[in-house]
Amino acid sequence: MCMRLENPLLNVQDLHAHYGKSHILRGVEFHVGKGEVVSLLGRNGSGRSTTLKAVMGLVPPTSGHIKLDGCDLTGARPYTVCRAGIAYVPEEREVFTNLTVDENLRMGEQPAHDGESKWTFDQMFEYFPRLKERRNTRAGNLSGGEQQMLTICRSLLGNPKLLLIDEPTEGLAPKVVTVVGEVIQDIHQRGVSIVLVEQKLAIALKVSTHVCVMGHGQIVFEGKPDELGNNQELLKEWLAV
Amino acid sequence: MKYVRYLIAIAIILLGVLPAVLSQSLVNAATQMLIAVLFACAFNLLCGQGGMLSFGHAAYFGVGAFATIHAMGDGSVAGLLPTPMLPLAGACAGILVGIGAGWFSTKRSGVYFSMITLALAELLHSLAPHLKGMFGGEAGISGMRSPAWGLSFGTSTQIYYLTLVWVLASLAVLFLFTRTPVGRLTLALRENTHRLRFLGYEVHRLRVLVFVISAMFAGIAGSLQVINNESANYVVFDSHLSTVVVLNSYIGGVNVFLGPALGAAIMTFFGYAVSDLTRSWLLYQGILFVFVMMFLPSGLSGLRQLWLGVRRSLSVSVLVPIVAFSCVAGLMLIGGVIFSVEILQRIFSQDYQSLLVTAGSAAWPSVSLFGCDWPPGSLLTWIVPLVLVIGGSILVKVVKKKFHTLNEATATPDTEIPLPCAAEDLPDINKLHHVERDSA
Amino acid sequence: MNAPVLSLRNVHKSFDKAHIIRGVDLDLLPGERHAVIGPNGAGKSTLFHLISGQFAPSKGEILFDGHPIQGQTPQKINHLGLARSFQITNIFPRLTVFENLRIAVMQREGLQYTLWKIINRVRPVQEKTESLLERVRLEARRDTPAGELSYSEQRSLEIGMTLASDPKVILLDEPMAGMSKEETHYTISLIRELTKGCSLMIVEHDMDVVFSISDRISVLVYGEVIATGTPDVIRNDCRVREAYLGEEVCACA
Amino acid sequence: MEYYVVSLLNGTIYGLLLFMVSAGLTLIFGMMGVLNFAHASFYMVGAYLAYTLQKLLGFWPALVLSTLLVGVIGALVERYFLRRVHKFGHAHELLLTFGISFIIAELIKLIYGNFPVDYRIPKSLDFSAFTIFGASYPAYRLLMGSIALAMFALIYLLLTRTRVGIVVRSAIYKPKMAEALGHNVPMVFMGVFSAGAALAGLAGAVAGAFYTTNPNMALELGIMVFVVVVVGGLGSLEGAMLASLLIGLITSYSVGIDRSLADLCALFGARAWAEGVGGLMTLKISSLAATIPFAFMLIILLVRPSGLLGEKE
16 A cells, blocks of 8 residues: 555554454554545445544554554544544434534534634534524434534534544435535535545545545555546445446 | 262252251351352342342242241141241242232333332332231231141251251252253343344243242242241341342352352351451441452352463462462451451440540540550551551552463453343443444 | 235335335245345335334335234244344354354244253254254354354354244345455355245345345335346346436436 | 322422432433432432531531532542443443442441431521411421422523533433543543432432431432332433422322222222221321332333333333
8 A cells, every 4th residue: 555645644554443253443554634535435344434433432443553643542532532633423423312403513612723713603504504594403303414414513613633424425315415515525625634434436436535445344445536436346346336 | 060069969968967066056047048048049040140130139038938927827826838838838929929020020121120129129118017917017927837747846957957958959949940941041031132032032921930930939038037037027028138139149149050159158157157246247248249349240159260261371380479469468458448347336336435425525545456455546546457458459459460461471362251130231232333234 | 926925015114203114015035035235224224123023114014924914023023934133243142152042943942931841851952953053054163152253153143043943034134244255255155055945035235245145136225115126137227326326327217 | 278288398399309319310320321329328428427517517518518528429439439340231330339329328327326316407497487277387398499499400500501511411312422522421420420429418418407317218218219210211300300299299198198998999889898808908098108109100110111201112
């Protein structure tokens, strides 16, 4: 695997993780540079979500290293990881259904690392006017798409350097899928690096600057989106397309 | 496993000849121990094997006791059953009450189950004093053993043998139970009820069945208690008994069939032996229990497993100093705790407090303990336990570290300690296993 | 055509507001191996939960051998001859492998409430368990606590438990999830071998597995079956490609 | 009429007191999945501490100080005991707190003796608030009620209006996600555990003076709190409130009913038969007051196994 960068923002080395007896991650290695969008692709059970969880500290790694901006985060508790500048948008969305939209957003607030806050409530509402209309509704009453937007906004309010997004388009109507894709691109343009786990290949190829394909708990391919898009064999073997 | 059989045979013979060599009061204590052993094993069928932690098992012990006192007769009225058969009354009562209580409590699992068993026991406890006819009110009911089968049942030796026969028979049945289909399913209940349902089993019915069997043997234990005491009082429903059986079983270790028996025997014996020496026995029991829960989750019987595991990787010559140091550390800690508790107990005792009042403003009088006088005002008095506890803790740390490095050197994987009654943790484990799963 | 052994008729399931299954029609023919595929969140696991009795459908009919079974308890459905495995390994972790299988076998032998037999002496149970142990190739692990098995061994065990009751229909929920390549190959051959003679419905993401194992495939998207057919038909169905790729690959209605 | 009004007042106040103890228990259970058996022990420790301290400091300072001290004890228990056995599972945690409750009870017996202590309402508070139907109503009862209400209001405001409250409420259902958003959830756990303990301690300090302060008070109340939690639904604060009030009222009303099942049978002309049966049939409801909450719990279990406001299983 070639070294793309001298000083990557996120550097994951030889990461292993287990759920009980099952060995889920078997030496995952990849890195994310400043301003990159890296997609993790692969079939279900190949370890993409687990990789994100391990980076976030939600799954304890059994060995390996996770570094953000040179600072070691291996085995750190999730709140430390978050405060170091990584935000996480989980697959299950995990909005706090018993809290209002407003309260959900407040849960995400964290001071920015360079002192000035890049993301504000107003900006969020500008982004998703729908959320402003519903700011006092319980998050449990939102539709799937609205919940997804809420989750993304919530994580942005933590002013992250790096955003981990797990399957943002899952279970959403096709129109909303397009919107989510645009939002991801927009976030990227505002200078946040992103690691994206996505099932829909088209979107992944469109928004990412780099792609990694995972299979059986390892990275089996790393490269540019078009390299992957043109490689029918890879697509067939690892993505079942 | 042959040698286990020999051990059991030897134990039975020893138990058989015991009354010949022991004093009257020790025979009584042995009878108490046997009853506690049976009760603990009955409890463990439900808890250790079935994964249902009951905090109200005294209820079934109690109904067994009262059924027996009613069946016993009191000298003027003839009993319903001959004395040696009285435990049958306890067994029946246990079954009947067990069916009702079991049906309710097993509707829920996990902590709910524990709370319901506790509340059911408390229900009986609060109801009993009002039902004079059945439970005899505050005074309780007394009876009298009648001679039967050519035996008088007047001496504690005869009662001992009666108890011994019943306890051994019950333990044998309980052991055989573990080998029956239902016995195997009991373990599966503890492990994973969800899966059991999808294998086609009626989980609720199975749980009730296990509950009833456990209640039945608890009833027999209660019965034996009554045969021994010739009286029963509603106090038997008190939560104390339920608590003690939980403590004893876990101290002994619930993962091994005879673990709870071990715990119950040791604890009952100590309770008897030190009851003249200290008034704080229950406190020690509680401290020991918490200690076991924190550092030895599989109980005293787990020590054997631990030893075997360690022996596999380390040689005896390495182990001897470690064990020796551990013992010293343990003794220091125990000494420190006992010293503190005892001296506090004496200072807070009524005698001492009234002494203080009469002494007025003068310095606090000394307390005598372990043959010495300890002035509470003196620093020295408090340095002793402090040194013991701190020294012991440091030693424990040293031994632990040494042990750890040795273990690492031989590179054996960490043996995971099995969870006691962890059946209800399953949903959580499942949650953790959301490995890229379908949502919905 | 044979009468289907299991058939779903306009099955719906909603959780609160979320309409997960939106009118599924599906037939499982006797002896066929039928895969259900579809993107994440399509409701495949929910479908299995509905069939096996974990949830009751909000609407619609599920017929097993022509009899409605929707809304019945899992144990009842199991008695009828439908067994399932779970996506999340679902075994008795502190019991031995043999014991796990024996518990599954006992049910069929009607020993559910038996207190008067020593299980080791019940010949049919012992023999069936032994043969099952052999079929799932776990003889060497007979006395190991199931929790200490490797992941793929646990999955084998789980499939073995599913088979213990001689079911007519077996549902396997992602049996290969989280397996290495070798383990996957091994498990495919195991499933092929074990499910001879019964109907199999399988949810799986690994397309190699799906295409190599199944006689027919159904594609589930947003709670609806958009296509059912032989592997070749499915491979060339543009709606299926669209669902997987997330964009319009070809113009179709 | 008099009976109804007074029972309503007494029942509500007892219910509020139950709520003060069960609120902490329910919150902790929701967040950590730990059913803290020692929770009611904190109630007892609060009473004994207040009893000791009021001799030295006076009633009010003792109330405050004992509440704080119990909070500290709670924090220590969470940090140095519970957290260490977390890896062994919930059953283990339950057993550990069970052992701790046992130790606390024995320590209390060791220090204060195995009998009630003379903890009384201070003279300055021992007056009647008003007369109702010719009988005077103790002001202290009202004080207990208002402290409980104030506590309830405070918790409510804290939970709904502050950021800490939001974090606590979110962590009840999704602790991992809350932590992934940068909140130190283990710290929050300890805080809630400690606050719950302090609340129970305050309840003990207040109620101990009115009812009795003895080494069994933890168990007696503890079991009632468990009943509250089963009836209300574990983890639900609203459920705990509802169930507390219900049980408070049921207990207080049943004390005054001098009827028995035989009277009920009389409606069907079966009084003679019922009296012949005796036992439970002729027992007056008033003497069953302590039992009725349990019966109530069993009924709830029959019709709604998950509790009044609990989530459906």
